[in-house]
Amino acid sequence: MTNDSRLAKLPSVDKLLSEENCRKLADEYGHQITTNAIRSVLDDIRRTCRDNGASIPTKEEILERIQVVIAASTNASLKPVINLTGTVLHTNLGRASLPAEAIDAMVQVAGTSNLEYELESAERGDRDRHIESLLTALTGAEAATVVNNNAAAILLTLNTLALNREVPASRGELVEIGGSFRIPDIMERAGCKLVETGTTNRTHLRDYERAITERTALLMKVHTSNYAIEGFTQSVSEFDAAELAHKNGLPLVSDLGSGTLVDLTRFGLPREPTVTSIIEAGADVVTFSGDKLLGGPQAGLIVGKKQYIDAIKSNPMKRALRVDKTTLAALAAVLALYRNPDTLAERLPTLKWLTRSSDEIMRTAEKVLPAMASALDGVGSARIENTNSQIGSGSLPVDLLPSVAISVTPEPGDGADSRLRRIAAAFRELDKPVIGRIHDGTLIFDLRTLDNPSLLTDQLAQLKTRLHPSDH
Numbered sequence: 001m002t003n004d005s006r007l008a009k010l011p012s013v014d015k016l017l018s019e020e021n022c023r024k025l026a027d028e029y030g031h032q033i034t035t036n037a038i039r040s041v042l043d044d045i046r047r048t049c050r051d052n053g054a055s056i057p058t059k060e061e062i063l064e065r066i067q068v069v070i071a072a073s074t075n076a077s078l079k080p081v082i083n084l085t086g087t088v089l090h091t092n093l094g095r096a097s098l099p100a101e102a103i104d105a106m107v108q109v110a111g112t113s114n115l116e117y118e119l120e121s122a123e124r125g126d127r128d129r130h131i132e133s134l135l136t137a138l139t140g141a142e143a144a145t146v147v148n149n150n151a152a153a154i155l156l157t158l159n160t161l162a163l164n165r166e167v168p169a170s171r172g173e174l175v176e177i178g179g180s181f182r183i184p185d186i187m188e189r190a191g192c193k194l195v196e197t198g199t200t201n202r203t204h205l206r207d208y209e210r211a212i213t214e215r216t217a218l219l220m221k222v223h224t225s226n227y228a229i230e231g232f233t234q235s236v237s238e239f240d241a242a243e244l245a246h247k248n249g250l251p252l253v254s255d256l257g258s259g260t261l262v263d264l265t266r267f268g269l270p271r272e273p274t275v276t277s278i279i280e281a282g283a284d285v286v287t288f289s290g291d292k293l294l295g296g297p298q299a300g301l302i303v304g305k306k307q308y309i310d311a312i313k314s315n316p317m318k319r320a321l322r323v324d325k326t327t328l329a330a331l332a333a334v335l336a337l338y339r340n341p342d343t344l345a346e347r348l349p350t351l352k353w354l355t356r357s358s359d360e361i362m363r364t365a366e367k368v369l370p371a372m373a374s375a376l377d378g379v380g381s382a383r384i385e386n387t388n389s390q391i392g393s394g395s396l397p398v399d400l401l402p403s404v405a406i407s408v409t410p411e412p413g414d415g416a417d418s419r420l421r422r423i424a425a426a427f428r429e430l431d432k433p434v435i436g437r438i439h440d441g442t443l444i445f446d447l448r449t450l451d452n453p454s455l456l457t458d459q460l461a462q463l464k465t466r467l468h469p470s471d472h
């Protein structure tokens, strides 16, 4: 039989649509999606039949393929994963993991809420009021507002306070955070002119002083969160910069990057400037992220003097950068946890993970190892190894946290690298994908961020099937 005459035997779109299975699919996913899936499966069969001489599948097989195509096209692509990369605040994995309190709060307001509605007066309210008093209480600032992320916070602050005017900033602080975010670029988009001050390694107060003209709008400080300049260095403190700014009738704006509301040294972590300390030093506006060390949802927090925050709130760009009700709910819940710093390390996943001792992580490793070794039997070996985690998201860049990992090496021999990549891919293909990191020919799963070992071990039977498809 020629290919063409075989293809004539393919059922038509209408014929398939009238099949019970497809009618059910059409009820659930709609006529359009079902018809498109049928067409795409039939096209595919015609192509492989013509090009590779493949045989025509049975009607049952065709129906099953339609089902698979629909499932693939309607499955959510954004889904939970298990982050065992060793980077606690991993930007590509969604940064901070939210505490249960924040998740509950998001669910509560996901329907209708009093987002911008005053229940007492039945008048229109301001969405910022749900977080403003918490933020001012926790930072000592007079006023606060919130936007989509810290990049938006900087953009909005500069656009409000420095449009068409000059902003001196230290050459040593013109940071790039991930490919597309650079302080000089954001200043340009905010409509202000950067005046580079000092040198890469040293900036003195007199450098800022010389940069001030009648066109100056404000002085800017940026926390160099993702690198450290070491050796012969000099920078101007917030305190001195604020004094100089105020002497010239200008505000000082400080981008704190990660920013933290509590002194991290009380948890045994390296020192980071707190928002409160920068406000106390005299900064008039401070911006920082919601989903870095703060441990909350993606957001950009702006705190400071009321006159500047009021101006920022009434910039029309604020509307384009504002956050939604679920973000506000999560943020308020996270900020509420900060009222009691003593319970913070238990309740906030970011802080819980950052403060986990290597002894505790070792106990998790001992629980996980046997199941891991057995799942990898025949393809690789697993063992416990000391490693270092990092905080991530440009926070506390030079500090590494001692941790414990399960390291996986493939059976020795040819193609070990590609076999290791295959093992890593099998972990990523699990129902709840598990993400590690490959270093020096081993696949490392840092267990610092694994709260519940069974989340991993319960999936290992599935992993075995993926790694040994021939046995099944």
Ligand SMILES: *Cc1c(COP(=O)(O)O)cnc(C)c1O
Pocket (backbone or CB within 6 Å): 149, 150, 151, 152, 175, 177, 181, 222, 223, 224, 225, 226, 255, 256, 257, 258, 288, 289, 290, 299, 300, 393, 394
């Ligand atoms: C991370 C960071 C930003 C950007 O913050 P996002 O919340 O990611 O937009 C800006 N400035 C500094 C110094 C940072 O560390």
